[in-house]
Amino acid sequence: MNIQPNEEYIISLLKKLLDTPSPSGYTREVMEIVREEADNLGFPVEWNAKGGAIITLKGEDADNTIALSAHVDTLGAMVRSVTNQGTLRITSVGGFMMNSIENEYCQIHTRNGKIYTGTILSAHPSVHVYADARTFERRESNMEVRIDELVESKEDVLELGIGVGDFISFDARAVVTPSGYVKSRHLDDKASVAALFGLLESCRREQWTPKHNVKLLISNYEEVGHGAAYIPADIREMIAVDMGAIGDDLSCKETDVSICAKDSSGPYDYDMTNRLIELAHQLEIPHAVDIYPQYGSDASAALKGGSNIRAALVGPGVHASHAMERTHKQSVLNTSRLLAAYILT
Template sequence: MAYVQEAVNKIIELCKIASPTGYTDKIMEYLVSEVKKLGFKYEITNTKSFIVDLGHGDSNAILFMAHIDTLGAMVKSIKENGRLKLTKIGGYPFSHIENENCIVFTRDGKEYTGTIYNVHPSVHVYKDTGTIERNEDNIEVVLDQKVKSKEDVKELGIMPGDFIAFDPRTILTKTGFLKSRFLDDKAGAGILLTLAKIVRDFVIEPKRKIYIMFTSYEEVGHGAAAGIPEDVSEIIAVDMGAVGGDLESDVYSVSICAKDSSGPYDYDIVTKLIKAAKLADVNFTVDIYPYYSSDASVAMYAGYNVKHGLIGPGVYASHGYERTHVDAIEATLKLLQKYLELE
């Protein structure tokens, strides 16, 4: 299926664009370029949500959403020895970013690479290298610059509040495994860009008006709190399907979420998603995520009068170095296509 490879390519391209929450202008430029190629109308809201109008029916509009912001960090302070102290953007343990390469983006447009270490990184020097607590005080950025003091770093133009992005390390194996940071939710975003192309190419005949929305503040909890068009009656978040524990989900299937930490998703929508998955003849699971909440739930909290649902390709090791498989991307894309064909 040509469109599956298209989705995979888009996901890889998106993963390579740094976009920690609050620093999404570069990826927004990418979206503008892609949507202009497809010929659809779009708008960018004040809260930096990117909304695409795919047309078709006049009422009962449906909106699919994914988020383009990712986990990241900011410079909290500059240490006297020239190292940088971090403050997290989004929810993850510091152990998930230890020994990762990163980029610091200054307010005047400069970029500096570095590596994230714990403060006692060498087993030949420190007795507690393996046991030291991984927290804000013990994790730091070592810049790839000849700096020895706070003043040296300031001369580079680095200051508190500068954004820090982690190396995504995106890899597609010959066996179809896609490994990368930020598959949450670059996978969903790439799938929705491909769905837009499918609609443009008249591969399917949707029964309803369709919007796609890419949000910029999901990882901090308010991505879809504003900006949903007035004629939308249904929203479906296309995010990751969490894998692990006693969940049914795996990296080869599309996961349909029946309930997460925000409560149950709309009964009719979940039932219809299950029906579409069966008709599309794809591998799917129905799951309950204990420590998860989506942009669709945020929209409900914001007071939108809509029905809501959540699906996504199964992603292992969420908020770490994540992995999925091309099969899960294909299953998600086919489910969305079939869903749009249902009354």
């Protein structure tokens, strides 16, 4: 069956997810969106102990369960310390280059529920002041947050309620262009979450039933390595749905669905990967098979956690991952189509 995902629904939900801050460890607000969307489509949500969502589609064969996972947590930072000058030192949440967040607008989320805005800067931000402004190393200890409040000292900052351990989110700046590109931070992996909800929306609208039981796992700690370290015991196959990388020695484009044959955790299941490739050919879905040696997924975490599963990895092609990312809506929609075909056959 060749389903036709609802483009308007998927892209609208993607924009909503991108506009909602959700660095790993600070995901309650975005998980509430996940719950609301699932409820609106008529699918109840269960929760694991650390706040990840489990959404079940009943299949024709209840003896086997396939998992489709995507993560809604993103890169971000936390307050490491408050300086005497009234700025914030940071510690990273997830892996990214410091120069990729330089001059980025951000939000500081305090433990008492207040939100302040700021800008992430090098400690030597001005060429008119610092002779080494261009060459000053962009490392974590040399970056700071300039807060958009009247603060000149550590005491001023503490009086605002900002303190060590508060979360810092980076403005996504999500844009959908007339040519169909979606450019934003955090397409890794909110594009895949939107693709999974496109599958749910199609299931409800077209009233189709998967061959086996399907559990959608929306994880919230993938960027720090343990998003799907625990999965329900009835799962036998798992497809991690995560962005496909683009660059040297890789075939994937932003309009492609990426099918990953191997990443840093090793090869993915031979038969599952073959089946995904066959279906992509049958449906005439633009796709690429690639190997990502610097990459890990929720399926990697599940395997390392001891889960007795077979696993595969697919997702929309994303350029400049962990920086200012871009994909094309065609790859997001086709990811939904490919996954639907897999669980229907």
